[in-house]
Every structure is written in C-alpha cells, then in structure tokens.
Amino acid sequence: MVKQRRYTYLIYFIACLLAVTTLLPFFWTLSGSFKTDVEIAKIPPTLFPDAPTLKNFAHVFNSTSFFTYFTNTLIYAVTVTVFSLLINSMSAYALARLNFPGKKFMFIMILSTMMVPFAVVMIPLFLITKAFGWIDSLTGLIVPNLFSAFGIFLLRQFYMGLPRELEEAGKMDGMSLLGVYLRIVLPLSKPILSALAVFTFLSCWNNYLWPLIVISSEKSWVLTLGIASMASEYSANWNLIMAGSIIGLIPTLLIFIFLQKQLVEGVKLSGIK
Amino acid sequence: MKRLDSKRKEAIAAYLFMAPNLLGLLIFLIGPMLYAFYVSLHHWDIITEMRWAGFENYLNAFQDSAWWNSLLKTLIYTAVFVPSLYILSLSLALLVHGMPKFSGAFRTIFFLPVIISPAISGVIWKYLMEDKVGLLNQILDFFGIAGVPWITDTDWALYSMILVGLWLVMGFYMIIFLAGLQDIPKEYYEAATIDGADFWKSFRHITLPNLRHTSVFVIVMTVIGSFQVFDQIKVMTNGGPVDATKLSVLYIFDTSFTLYNMGYASALSFCLFIIIILFTLLQFKLLRNDET
Amino acid sequence: MKAWSKFVTIALSLVIIASMFAGCSKENASSDSNEKVTLEYWRIDSSDQLNAIWKKTVEEWNTNHPESQINLTFVPATEYGQKLATAFASEKGPDIFNISPGEFMKYAGTGVIHPVDKWVEKSKDDYYDYALEGNKVNGKVMAFSQGLDLMGLFYNKELFEKNNIQPPTTWQETLDAAKKLATDKRYGISFTTKQGYVQNFELYPLFWMNGSELIKDGKVDVNNDGTRKALQYLRDLMSSGVADKSSEDTSIDDFAAGNTAMMFTGSWQVGILKDKYPNFKYGVIPYPVPAAGMKTSSDAGGWKVVISAKGKNPDRAGDAIDWMMNQNLERNVEMVKAASQFPVKKSVLKAAGNYYDSYPFDVFRDSILPNAHLEPSFSPEVVKAIGDAIQKALFSNTPIDEIVKTLEQECNKAVQAK
Numbered sequence: 001m002v003k004q005r006r007y008t009y010l011i012y013f014i015a016c017l018l019a020v021t022t023l024l025p026f027f028w029t030l031s032g033s034f035k036t037d038v039e040i041a042k043i044p045p046t047l048f049p050d051a052p053t054l055k056n057f058a059h060v061f062n063s064t065s066f067f068t069y070f071t072n073t074l075i076y077a078v079t080v081t082v083f084s085l086l087i088n089s090m091s092a093y094a095l096a097r098l099n100f101p102g103k104k105f106m107f108i109m110i111l112s113t114m115m116v117p118f119a120v121v122m123i124p125l126f127l128i129t130k131a132f133g134w135i136d137s138l139t140g141l142i143v144p145n146l147f148s149a150f151g152i153f154l155l156r157q158f159y160m161g162l163p164r165e166l167e168e169a170g171k172m173d174g175m176s177l178l179g180v181y182l183r184i185v186l187p188l189s190k191p192i193l194s195a196l197a198v199f200t201f202l203s204c205w206n207n208y209l210w211p212l213i214v215i216s217s218e219k220s221w222v223l224t225l226g227i228a229s230m231a232s233e234y235s236a237n238w239n240l241i242m243a244g245s246i247i248g249l250i251p252t253l254l255i256f257i258f259l260q261k262q263l264v265e266g267v268k269l270s271g272i273k
Numbered sequence: 274m275k276r277l278d279s280k281r282k283e284a285i286a287a288y289l290f291m292a293p294n295l296l297g298l299l300i301f302l303i304g305p306m307l308y309a310f311y312v313s314l315h316h317w318d319i320i321t322e323m324r325w326a327g328f329e330n331y332l333n334a335f336q337d338s339a340w341w342n343s344l345l346k347t348l349i350y351t352a353v354f355v356p357s358l359y360i361l362s363l364s365l366a367l368l369v370h371g372m373p374k375f376s377g378a379f380r381t382i383f384f385l386p387v388i389i390s391p392a393i394s395g396v397i398w399k400y401l402m403e404d405k406v407g408l409l410n411q412i413l414d415f416f417g418i419a420g421v422p423w424i425t426d427t428d429w430a431l432y433s434m435i436l437v438g439l440w441l442v443m444g445f446y447m448i449i450f451l452a453g454l455q456d457i458p459k460e461y462y463e464a465a466t467i468d469g470a471d472f473w474k475s476f477r478h479i480t481l482p483n484l485r486h487t488s489v490f491v492i493v494m495t496v497i498g499s500f501q502v503f504d505q506i507k508v509m510t511n512g513g514p515v516d517a518t519k520l521s522v523l524y525i526f527d528t529s530f531t532l533y534n535m536g537y538a539s540a541l542s543f544c545l546f547i548i549i550i551l552f553t554l555l556q557f558k559l560l561r562n563d564e565t
Numbered sequence: 566m567k568a569w570s571k572f573v574t575i576a577l578s579l580v581i582i583a584s585m586f587a588g589c590s591k592e593n594a595s596s597d598s599n600e601k602v603t604l605e606y607w608r609i610d611s612s613d614q615l616n617a618i619w620k621k622t623v624e625e626w627n628t629n630h631p632e633s634q635i636n637l638t639f640v641p642a643t644e645y646g647q648k649l650a651t652a653f654a655s656e657k658g659p660d661i662f663n664i665s666p667g668e669f670m671k672y673a674g675t676g677v678i679h680p681v682d683k684w685v686e687k688s689k690d691d692y693y694d695y696a697l698e699g700n701k702v703n704g705k706v707m708a709f710s711q712g713l714d715l716m717g718l719f720y721n722k723e724l725f726e727k728n729n730i731q732p733p734t735t736w737q738e739t740l741d742a743a744k745k746l747a748t749d750k751r752y753g754i755s756f757t758t759k760q761g762y763v764q765n766f767e768l769y770p771l772f773w774m775n776g777s778e779l780i781k782d783g784k785v786d787v788n789n790d791g792t793r794k795a796l797q798y799l800r801d802l803m804s805s806g807v808a809d810k811s812s813e814d815t816s817i818d819d820f821a822a823g824n825t826a827m828m829f830t831g832s833w834q835v836g837i838l839k840d841k842y843p844n845f846k847y848g849v850i851p852y853p854v855p856a857a858g859m860k861t862s863s864d865a866g867g868w869k870v871v872i873s874a875k876g877k878n879p880d881r882a883g884d885a886i887d888w889m890m891n892q893n894l895e896r897n898v899e900m901v902k903a904a905s906q907f908p909v910k911k912s913v914l915k916a917a918g919n920y921y922d923s924y925p926f927d928v929f930r931d932s933i934l935p936n937a938h939l940e941p942s943f944s945p946e947v948v949k950a951i952g953d954a955i956q957k958a959l960f961s962n963t964p965i966d967e968i969v970k971t972l973e974q975e976c977n978k979a980v981q982a983k
Contacts, residue, residue, distance in 0.1 A: 007472075008373065015368050019382045022440070024408070025397045026385050037841050041818030091294040100284035106291070108554070113302035114497050115549040116309065117522045119529050120542045122647075123319070123654045124305035124312075130655050147297035154449070154490055161456060161486035177286050191452040199387075199445065206390035209644060213651050216607075216638045224390070228641035229610040238818075241393070249388045256384060260377050320653040321675045404810055406750055406824070425810035427960065511759055514810075514960035530647050532945045533671050535654075 033057070033243035040239040056243035060230070068219060069226040074251070076138060076222060077204035080145050081197050088148070088196070089189060092155030093181055097167070107156075110149045118209070126213055140214045141222070145204060151196050158192040159185065194259040202252050223248050313539035319529075323536070330540035340541060342516065343524040344548070346431060350520060351499040354435050358495050359488070362443045366450035367480075380451070384444035391441060395508030398437045399424065402509075424510050427517040434506050434518050441505060442498075446491050453487035454480070489560045493553055500549050521545050602878050603634045604660040604885065607649070609868070610639045612836075615903040622889045622896050633881045635661070653677060653875070660876035661886055664708070666866050667762030670942040673702040679874040680705040684887035688910065696909035699939040700869060708869035709890050711897070712906025715832045715929050715937060716767060716864040718853065721746075722846040724826050732850050736798055739827070739853045743807040746826035753807030755816060756829040758959065760952040763813075766940055767829050768955060770852045770862040771795040773938050780947060785976045788969055794855060796958035796965050803959045810960075821845045831864075832929050836905030849925035851933045863933045866940025867906060907934065946982070950975035 027047075032040055034052040060066060094100070095107055125144055126135075134140030166188070170180040186193075208224040215221060227244035230237055288295075313330055315323040334340055365383055369376045386394065401408045402423035410420035423433040457479065465475045481488075503522040506512070512519035512527070519527075525545070529538035608619060616639060623637045638659075640648060646668055652658045664672060672678045685697065685706045700708040718739075720732055724746055733739040743753025757764040772779055777791025802808045809816075809825055820828045821842040829852070838845060851861040870890065872882045890897065891910075898916045901908050907921075907929065908914045914921065921930050943951070954972040957963045 007371075011368055011371050015372070015379050018365065018368075019379060022383055022386060022444070025394065025401060025440075026389065028401075028408075029389065029393065029397055037818070038822065041822035041824065087293045087297075090290040094287040094290040098283050098287040098290070099280070100287040103287075106295075108550070109303070110294075110298060111493075111497075111553060112546070112550055113298060113306065115501075115546045115553075116306050116542050117501055117503070117525050117545070119522070119526045120309045120312070120535070120539045121302075121305035123535070123651050124308035125301065126651050127308070127655050128300065128304060130657060135657060143297075144301045147294060147301055149298070149302075150494070152294065153494065157486040157490040158452065161453065161483070163458075177283075181290075188456075191455050192449075195448045195452055198448075202388060208390070208392065209647070212641065212644055213648050216605075216640070218639070225641055228643050229639070238396070241396075245389065245393045248390075252388045253381075253385075256388070257377075257381060260380065318671070318675060319650045320658075320672060320677050399811065405752070422810075425960070511761075513758075513760060513956060515956050527949075530650060532949060533650070 029242045030246060032239055033246045035239045037237075037239060040242075056239050057247065059240055060227075060244045060247060065218065065221070066226065069221050069223045072138060072220060073205060073222040073224075076141050076145075077201045077251075079142050080204050081200045084146050084148060084151055084200055085193055085197055087146070088151035089155050089186065089193065090181075091152050093159055093185060095152065095156045096159035098177075110152055113149045114153075122209070122213060125210075129214060135214060136216050136220060138220060141211055141220075145207070145210070148200075151200065154196055155189070155192060158189065162188060198252065198256050198259060201255055205248065205252055309539045310543060312536055313543055315536045316534075317536040318533040319535050320533070326536055330537045331544070333537065334540055334544055339516070339519075340521075340524060340544075343519050343521045344545075346517075346519065347500055347502075347521045350431060350435060350438075350502065351496060353432070354438055354499045354502075355492060355495045357435070358439055358443060358446060359491055361439060362446035362491070363450050363484075365443060365447040366454055367476075369447065370451060370454050380448070383447055386440050387442060387445045391504035392508050394437070394441055395505040398440075398505070399509045402433055425514055427514055430510055430514060430517045434502075434509070437505050437509065438499070438502060442495075446495070449487060449491060450484065453484050457483045485560075489556075492560065493556050496552055496556065497549055500545065500552075601632050601634070602881060603636055604877065604882050606635050606637045607640055607659040607662040608637065608870075609642045609645050609663050612903060615900065618896065618899050618903055622893065622900075625893075626885055626889055630885070633878075633885055635885055653873075656875070658873050658875060660873050660878070660882045662871060662873065664869050664871050665762070666766065666868070666940050666942075667945070667948060669708065669869060669871070670702070670944050672871065673707040673942070674944065677874055678707050679872040679876070679879040679883065680707055681709060681872060681883055681887075682706050684883050684891070685709075688891055691910045691912050693909055693911065695865065695937065695939055699866065699942075702942060708871045709886055710867065710869050710909045711890060712867065712901040712904055712908055713832075713865045713937075714867040714906055715933050716770060716829065717831065717849045717851060717925075717929060717933050718827060719820060719830055719834065720827045720848050720850065721820070721823060721825075722848045724823070725848070732848060733853045734850075735853050735857055736855050740801060740805065740807070743802070743827060744805060747807040751823065752809040752812075752825040754802060754827040754829070755809035755812040755819070755825040757813050758809070758811055759813055760949075760956050762948050762952075764955060765943075765948055765951055766864050766866055767831075768795070768799070769864050769941070770938065771798060773862040774852065774855055774859060779951065780941070780943065780976060780980065783980060785973060785980055787973045787976055792969050792972070793965050796954060796968060798855070799955060799958045800965070820847075832907060832926075833867075833905045835925060836903070847925075849928045851928075851936065861933075861936050863937045864940055865907075865934070865937040944979055946979035947976055950979060 031047060031049055033056055034054070035046075035049045036051060036053055036055070039046065039050055091110075095103065095110075129135060129140045129144060132140070132143075134143065162185070166184050167180050170184045175183065206224060207222070208228065211222045211225055212228075215225070223244075227241060227248060230240045230244060312323070314326060314328070316326045316330075317323040369379050369383070372379065389397075402410075404410065404420065404422055404425055407423070409423065413420055422429055424430050461479050461483075462475055465479055470478070501522050502520060503526065506518050506520060506523060507526070510518045512523045521541070522545075525538045525541050528541060529535045606623065608616075610616065619637060623635050627634050645663075646665065649658070649662065649664075649668070658677075682705055685692070689697070696710055696713065697706055699713075700706050700710060718733075725732060725742070728745060730742050730745060731738075733742045739754065745753075747753035756767050769779075772791055772795045775791030775794045777789050777795065778786050779792070780786065803810065809819075812819070812825070816825075817828070817830065817834050817837055818841075819825055820830075821838060835849075838847065852863055854861050870886060872879050872886065876882055890900075894912060894916050897908075897910075897913050898920075901913060902917065902920060908917065921927065950972055953975070954968050957968045958965065
C-alpha cells in the first residue's frame with residue numbers, strides 16, 4: 001500500500017514538472033493577448049501584464065468580420081470532421097478486418113498520399129478544384145480536405161488491435177458484416193474516434209495555406225486568414241495575433257474537454273468467455 | 274463453390290466500404306501527386322509555360338550537394354525525434370493513465386500545445402529561445418548556467434527544432450497511446466499482479482505487446498511526419514542559420530516558391546517520396562505490421 | 566485480381582489528369598471596348614488607413630466606369646507570393662496586383678506583366694528619374710509605384726544623449742556606439758537577419774558605398790574589395806555580440822521598447838512610430854560611411870502595382886490604375902502619407918505641402934534621398950546567392966574570400982541562365 005502511495009506521488013510530481021514546461025508557452029500567449037502594444041515588446045517579457053487590457057480582443061471582434069470568419073471556419077471544420085470520420089472508419093475497418101485482392105497495394109497507396117510535401121501538390125490540387133468550379137467557395141475548402149490517409153491509418157491500427165472475440169460473437173449470432181460494424185465495432189471505437197475527431201477539427205481550424213490559396217472574397221474567409229490580416233507586412237502586432245489565437249483555440253479546447261470522457265472509456269470484456 | 278462466393282462477397286463489401294474514400298483520394302490526392310510527377314519531368318517557373326526536361330531534374334538532384342545536405346539534416350532530425358517522441362508520449366500516457374484523480378486536467382494541459390497552430394507556437398518559441406532575454410536563457414541564468422544560443426548557433430539550432438517539434442505533438446500521441454491503453458483489459462493486469470509481476474514486468478509483457486498496432490502507427494506516422502517537418506522551422510529559423518535547419522521540405526519549398534523552380538522541386542519531392550516509402554515498407558517488415 | 570485493382574487505379578488517375586489539362590483552356594482576352602468587364606485587383610492587407618483609402622478610390626472609379634468594374638481584394642501578406650503564383654499557374658491570376666520587390670523581377674522578366682509605358686509617358690516629366698528607372702525592365706516601364714521606401718539608420722535619442730554619444734557617421738563609429746550601448750538586456754544595433762529580399766534591401770547600401778554594384782547591366786561585378794569589406798563589416802557587427810542575432814524588419818516594437826539602440830530600417834516606420842509610440846524620441850541619420858570622407862548611400866524601393874499581361878483586358882486595367890494612382894492628386898497624397906513613403910512624382914511632393922518638412926522626413930528628403938540608389942531588380946537566384954553570402958558572413962566562419970568566390974560563381978550561373 002505504501003509503495004503504491006509513493007508511486008502515486010512520484011507520478012504527480014513528474015506530471016506537474018512536465019505540465020509547467022508545457023504550459024509556459026501557452027500561458028505566455030494568454031498573457032500576451034492582454035498586453036498593450038508597448039508592453040508586448042518589453043524585454044525581458046513580463047509574465048503577467050502590467051496593465052491588462054481587453055483592447056486586443058475588442059479589436060479582433062470589431063475590425064475583422066469576426067463572426068463571419070468564425071461561422072465559415074465552423075462550417076468547414078464540422079463538415080469535414082463528421083464526414084471524414086464516417087468514411088475513414090469504414091475504410092479502416094475494411095483494411096483491418098476484411099480480405100480482398102489488392103489489399104496490401106491499396107494500403108500502401110493510401111499511405112503514400114502522406115509522403116509528398118503539400119508545396120508541390122498544391123498547384124495541381126488548385127487546378128482540380130478549379131475544374132470543379134469551386135474556387136473561392138466553402139465547397140472548395142471543404143471537399144479536398146475530406147480525404148486523408150492519416151485517419152484511415154490511425155483507425156486501421158486501432159481495429160487491428162481490437163480483440164476479435166467480440167466480432168466473432170456477433171457473426172455467430174448471425175449479424176451481417178454491416179451489423180457487426182455498426183453495432184459492435186463502432187461503439188468500441190469511441191475513444192479513437194474522439195481522438196480523431198479532435199485532430200481533424202483542429203487541423204481544419206488551424207489550416208492557413210489552402211484557405212489562403214482557394215479563397216479570395218472576404219466573406220468566405222476563415223479565422224486563420226482573419227488573424228493573419230492583423231499582422232501587416234510592416235508591423236508584427238503580436239498582442240493582437242495572440243488575442244486572435246486565443247479566441248481561435250477555444251472551440252477546439254471545448255471540443256477536447258467535451259470528448260474527454262469518450263477518450264477514457266475502456267473495453268468491457270464482460271460476457272465473453 | 275461456397276468458399277469462392279463468400280470470398281467474393283467479402284471483397285465486394287470491402288470495396289464498398291472503401292469506395293467513397295478511394296474516389297476522393299484518387300481525385301484529390303493521388304491525382305495531384307501524379308500531376309506533380311508529370312511536372313517533375315519539366316522545367317516550370319509556375320507562371321509561364323512548362324518546358325520538357327525529361328529526367329534532367331532528377332540527374333541534377335544527384336549532384337546537388339545542398340539537397341544531400343538537407344537530406345542528411347532530415348535524417349538526423351528523424352533519428353533523434355522518433356525515439357524521443359515515442360518514449361515521451363508513451364510516458365505521458367502511462368503517467369496520466371495511472372492517475373487516480375485530475376487525469377482529465379493533465380490530459381488537457383499536455384494536449385494544449387497541439388491545439389495552438391504551429392506557426393504561432395513557432396513565434397512563441399522563437400521568443401522563448403532568444404539569446405539575451407529569452408525566457409529559457411533567463412531560467413538558466415537563474416541557476417547560474419550560461420545561456421544557450423538555441424536558434425542562432427549552427428550546431429544547436431537543429432536540436433532546438435527537435436525540442437519544439439516534440440513539444441508540439443507529444444500531447445497528440447499521448448492521446449493515441451491512451452486510447453490504446455484503454456483497450457487493454459484490466460483483467461490482464463490483475464492476473465499478472467496475482468502472479469507477482471511488478472510494474473516493469475507487466476509493462477514489458479502486457480502493455481507493450483498490446484500496444485503493438487498503436488506503436489506501429491506512432492512510429493510510422495512520426496517518421497513520415499519528421500521527414501516532412503516544415504511549419505515551425507519556417508517560422509523560427511527559415512532554414513538558418515546558414516542552412517543548419519534547412520531540412521528537405523524547406524529546401525523543396527524554397528526551390529518551388531522562392532526560386533520559382535517547380536519542376537526541380539517536384540523532382541526533389543519524388544526523391545524524398547521514394548526514401549520515405551522505402552523507410553515505411555522497411556518499418557512494416559520489421560514491426561510485422563500485417564499480423565493481427 | 567491484384568493486377569485488376571492496380572489497373573483501375575492507374576486508369577482512373579490518368580482520366581483525372583487528362584481532365585485537369587482540359588480544364589486549363591486559355592481565356593481569351595476581351596478587346597471589345599464596350600463590353601462590361603470586371604477586373605480583379607489584389608492588394609496585400611496593409612494598414613487600416615491605406616486599405617480604406619484604396620477602397621474609397623476603387624469605389625469612385627466603379628461609380629464612374631460601369632463598363633470597367635474593379636473588384637478589390639485584400640490578401641494577408643503571409644505567403645501572398647504563393648497565392649499569386651498558384652493563381653497564375655492556373656490561369657486565374659488577378660488583372661491588377663500588388664507585387665513585392667522580390668517577386669517583381671520574376672514576373673516582369675517572364676512576360677507575365679504588361680508594360681505601362683503608355684500611361685506613364687503622359688506624365689513622364691512629373692516623375693523623378695530614379696522612380697521610373699526602378700520600374701524599368703529591358704527599357705520598358707513595367708510597374709506603377711505609389712511611393713518609395715527609403716532606408717536609414719534609426720537611433721534611440723535618449724540612450725545616445727544619456728551616454729553622451731554622438732550619432733555615428735562612419736562604420737567604426739557605429740560599431741563603437743553599438744558596443745558602448747549594448748548591455749546584457751539590450752542590443753547595440755539590429756537589422757533583418759532572416760534571409761530574403763528584405764534583408765538584401767537593408768544591406769545593399771553597405772556594398773554600394775564601397776563601390777560594389779554586385780551586378781550591373783547584366784555584368785557580374787562581385788569579386789572586389791567593396792564586397793569583401795561589406796561582408797567583413799557585417800561579420801564584425803555580429804561576432805562582437807552587439808547585433809541582434811534574430812531580428813526582423815517588423816521588430817520596430819523592439820526598437821521603441823529600447824531593446825536595441827540602433828536599427829537599419831526604413832521610412833515606412835515613421836508612420837508606425839507616430840501612431841504607436843508618439844512619445845518615443847528617436848533620430849534618423851543616413852547610413853554611416855565606411856570611412857570618413859566617403860559618400861553615403863541608401864536603398865529606395867518598395868511594393869509596386871502591376872498589370873497582368875494575361876488579364877481580361879490589360880488596356881482597361883491600365884486606364885483604371887492610371888486614373889487611381891496618377892490622376893487623382895489629393896488621393897495620391899493621402900496614399901503616400903498613409904504608407905509613410907516618399908512620393909515618386911514632383912506634383913505629389915508639392916501637394917503634400919510641408920508634410921515632409923517635419924522631422925525625420927526632412928532628413929530623408931534632404932540627406933538620404935539625394936544619395937539613394939534604386940533597389941536592383943535581381944532574379945530570385947541572384948537574391949538567394951547574395952542572401953547566402955550575407956548569411957555566411959553573419960553566422961559562419963567561412964573565410965570571406967571563399968564566400969565571395971562562391972557568390973561570384975552563383976551570380977555568374979544565374980546571369981548565364983537567362
């Protein structure tokens with residue numbers, strides 16, 4: 001018992017140390033977002049703002065068409081997350097559990113899409129988006145981002161690690177493949193799907209380059225473009241950018257906290273012999 | 274006859290399951306990659322017409338010492354980053370997993386760096402690592418240690434980039450490991466404790482084997498990722514000082530959008546592609562990925 | 566079965582690629598003078614003030630010219646070059662656009678930009694010579710400039726007065742002043758250390774003052790004492806520890822906060838300093854000379870506005886920009902003031918009244934401008950070669966002679982590749 005206590009203290013101690021290192025840069029962004037123009041440049045940088053101001057946040061909300069950008073980004077991120085989660089889990093299941101000709105080739109081909117830098121596929125992708133007529137529209141933002149090998153790979157590995165017994169039991173009960181997938185596998189995937197949901201939402205939310213390339217009209221701008229427009233070519237305005245970033249990361253943070261519970265649901269093996 | 278039927282059924286089902294993804298991947302990912310390969314066979318400055326080059330770009334790549342230098346830097350980065358990330362994020366996951374209380378708070382804290390965009394994080398770390406007045410050197414100074422030229426020294430810069438890279442994604446891979454840890458039935462550990470196993474024994478014989486598929490993901494993904502690391506390096510050092518952090522994708526980016534040499538950049542990308550795919554296949558073989 | 570799936574994949578991909586080419590049909594430029602046309606005008610997102618002036622100006626044009634409507638779009642400055650290039654690669658480039666000095670040469674030299682002689686001819690005499698020359702490529706004027714940025718040495722007046730130091734006039738004096746004023750929390754001097762055309766822009770005068778033109782009229786003139794001296798001075802500044810090792814031109818906040826005593830930066834900062842730090846006392850002097858008795862120099866350049874040769878109607882585009890930038894004196898004065906630049910036309914300078922009489926504009930006008938050298942239009946390869954040399958001088962131990970030799974090789978390569 002005492003040994004376990006000591007272990008627990010050790011765990012907390014190390015965790016706290018690491019937490020502080022992790023928090024430091026983040027905390028600095030937070031405090032920076034409350035600083036005035038003059039204070040943000042002060043050396044050495046102060047950890048707590050001397051004269052905290054809400055001006056930066058006000059500036060972000062007012063001078064940019066903030067609500068429009070926010071809504072656009074929300075539509076973009078939610079659509080991509082929901083849709084890609086669906087199709088990724090289906091593909092991943094096929095790759096993990098089903099046998100079919102060309103399986104190995106398919107998997108490698110899918111993975112290979114992650115191996116070329118965006119800089120060189122950006123222009124061809126733009127050409128394709130243009131061919132569909134989606135330039136300067138939210139559709140052009142959403143559709144190309146629906147498909148990603150990352151999610152497929154993540155889920156495939158997860159499915160491969162699931163104990164087969166549950167699926168076997170389902171099959172023996174007479175469930176169809178789709179039934180097994182929907183009623184047994186999908187519920188078990190909640191932890192990993194939550195993780196993927198957060199990640200997908202996040203990468204959409206923080207995406208800058210593709211929105212910059214595809215979208216021109218300000219009414220279709222996403223948040224990252226709005227935040228970038230606060231840094232002009234001549235002046236950095238870090239306090240404004242930090243304020244914008246803080247506002248920007250709140251939705252993802254909320255989603256993460258909300259999905260926390262899903263992340264830690266374990267597998268229940270009860271009922272299996 | 275019956276066996277063939279069910280095999281065919283399975284194949285059809287599989288393709289149906291994968292259809293939407295396959296279609297999308299083909300159009301929006303494979304398509305552009307093939308086009309990029311087509312471009313690599315030309316000279317192209319992006320804004321005017323392409324000129325046929327055959328394999329000239331690839332031949333030039335072989336003789337490009339700056340390219341080889343960037344590949345070397347990328348290899349060093351990967352070699353240090355991947356094991357460090359694996360150990361770090363797994364440790365975080367084990368730490369959090371073993372906490373009776375407040376695990377949610379710690380999970381959120383460790384995940385925070387992932388949420389901030391790499392560009393912003395890059396700027397913040399640039400300030401933290403500043404020579405005279407950056408916070409890191411101030412802390413060192415407090416303990417009487419001389420300041421470190423984190424990003425202004427040609428030797429330190431690469432390792433500082435690795436540090437920032439770790440900070441950026443350790444929370445994410447921690448979550449991946451956590452999800453994997455959740456699925457190891459508690460019964461296994463209970464049985465092991467009854468048999469008298471301590472932490473390390475059950476770690477080696479229960480945790481690690483059951484995390485195999487997750488581990489494959491983490492390792493393969495981080496290798497692919499570190500071969501293509503870009504965002505935070507661009508913001509912090511832009512390849513400097515004196516190309517100390519000019520990793521492959523930075524080199525490719527410079528070649529394409531600064532020097533307007535898209536044909537060559539595409540060729541370099543495919544050289545990188547071959548390397549990454551070979552590494553990946555090798556890892557799959559070593560890690561025995563296909564066994565369930 | 567395996568081969569079958571591979572075949573399908575490849576076939577589908579080829580179909581997709583083929584359709585991409587089909588989608589690349591060229592748009593025919595309209596030359597019908599009465600057809601309504603909408604011209605896309607891209608500007609980088611500048612200060613609210615300048616953006617507002619342009620919005621108003623475009624509105625005015627649109628109200629009076631229903632057949633040539635301009636659609637003004639602001640683009641964030643970060644990665645603007647990528648967006649521009651991608652648009653042109655897919656035949657969706659804007660008709661009129663802002664372009665940075667770093668990108669100008671690439672677009673002008675490849676025929677993507679339409680010459681603007683026809684509009685500039687009219688007010689040829691109103692332009693300062695240097696202004697027109699800077700926008701000429703192969704003898705043709707290729708861009709409109711709203712104003713010019715001028716480089717100078719900004720210094721913290723309070724710090725200098727407190728420490729009883731005179732503003733430096735030579736390179737040695739600058740180094741000495743920097744050494745005296747540098748502390749463990751403050752740098753003596755700063756300039757852009759990040760490689761790129763901005764860094765080059767700031768540091769060219771160091772080469773020019775020593776007589777090294779680097780490349781003139783297509784001839785490479787790099788292997789000379791001037792280049793060596795300039796690179797050596799940069800190395801001295803950095804190795805003595807008084808120069809900020811990671812600073813950018815946007816670090817004016819650092820300067821105003823007292824983190825650096827001196828800064829090589831430009832006239833555009835005057836407006837920013839007035840807005841953000843009205844109580845900050847600073848001085849501006851021309852670039853110190855290598856040795857007493859030599860002539861100072863400065864760099865004059867800045868973003869330009871150009872017309873796409875591949876646009877829907879370059880003629881109408883030119884008319885529009887010409888009107889907006891040249892025919893509207895009051896508006897032009899506003900623009901130049903908002904960007905804190907120097908006018909390129911005599912009439913605009915006159916109309917600005919005594920705006921440029923105030924400090925430090927008068928310093929720029931009287932001491933810096935007369936010795937200003939135009940920002941050279943170097944190709945991206947040359948810009949990179951020079952940048953590499955500067956980086957090596959600043960941050961490595963490579964002998965200066967070796968750096969100069971490599972620079973010469975690279976410049977020769979770049980010039981021959983034309």
